[in-house]
């Protein structure tokens with residue numbers, strides 16, 4: 041089967057740093073064009089990949105040599121440009137969050153289905169082999185019955201001009217950072233999770249939330265999740281899954297480098313073990329999964345919609361403290 045020809049919409053940091061190298065290295069994809077609002081920016085990025093430089097996003101969608109578009113724009117622009125790309129007949133891999141509202145996510149997933157196009161949200165960590173190992177361990181009963189998950193993703197402040205501080209661009213810690221532990225909770229505790237409470241620290245000057253926490257639980261088992269996120273913190277990216285007879289814990293859970301060997305802490309009645317797991321390139325795995333979806337293979341619609349509904353539910357449930 042031919043490789044999927046990728047057009048990149050915007051010279052975002054995540055595109056230059058992580059996804060362009062992954063698309064270029066993959067046997068399943070090739071980068072044919074990179075677009076930017078600025079011609080010089082597009083040219084500089086395209087030179088490095090020997091592909092076409094395109095000024096403006098609309099022009100990218102008109103290209104016949106682009107099968108699929110990667111959308112790493114600020115969150116509030118994802119829905120608009122994803123819809124335009126789908127209507128131009130392109131498959132889409134959009135950065136997380138796919139949109140800023142569950143209703144938009146549902147509408148776009150429906151549109152993609154109607155048009156027979158792949159639409160995926162770019163959560164990388166769910167493609168890391170570590171999570172298959174974690175699920176196997178849980179299923180094998182190593183920690184007994186799952187009782188609760190504690191997960192945090194917190195980062196230090198960003199430069200003042202960062203898109204995460206721009207309310208009009210869909211900024212804020214919940215949409216940018218909180219979405220990771222929320223996605224993790226669904227992965228580890230299942231799709232039936234309900235949001236039972238939340239807190240957001242709201243920056244009144246910039247109009248965005250800087251951090252917060254959320255409590256969720258799975259009604260059928262009562263297993264709960266306490267999730268913490270923020271962008272005015274010390275860096276943390278870890279979780280601990282507590283069971284009736286033991287626990288599992290992982291650090292550097294969301295963005296491990298391709299060569300990083302995750303260390304999974306396993307504690308149970310007989311003792312503790314730090315199990316060093318194989319390295320895995322989650323961006324390469326993500327790209328391969330997207331290429332399969334483009335070729336008519338598996339999609340991942342249900343978790344994408346559930347994720348958007350949970351993020352909406354956190355917003356609705358949140359007690360907002362203004363700072």
Ligand SMILES: NC(=O)c1ccc[n+]([C@@H]2O[C@H](COP(=O)([O-])OP(=O)(O)OC[C@H]3O[C@@H](n4cnc5c(N)ncnc54)[C@H](OP(=O)(O)O)[C@@H]3O)[C@@H](O)[C@H]2O)c1
Nearest residue numbers: 050051052053054076077112113114115135136162203216
């Ligand atoms: N999956 C992951 O691991 C991961 C990691 C980090 C970020 N992300 C997500 O990726 C997206 C981009 O994040 P980032 O940190 O890479 O952002 P960024 O460096 O600020 O890039 C955003 C890009 O969007 C384009 N853009 C279009 N309109 C814009 C506007 N009005 N203001 C600013 N930029 C505009 C710009 O490209 P041009 O100027 O070239 O047109 C800019 O380079 C976000 O949704 C974020 O949550 C995902």
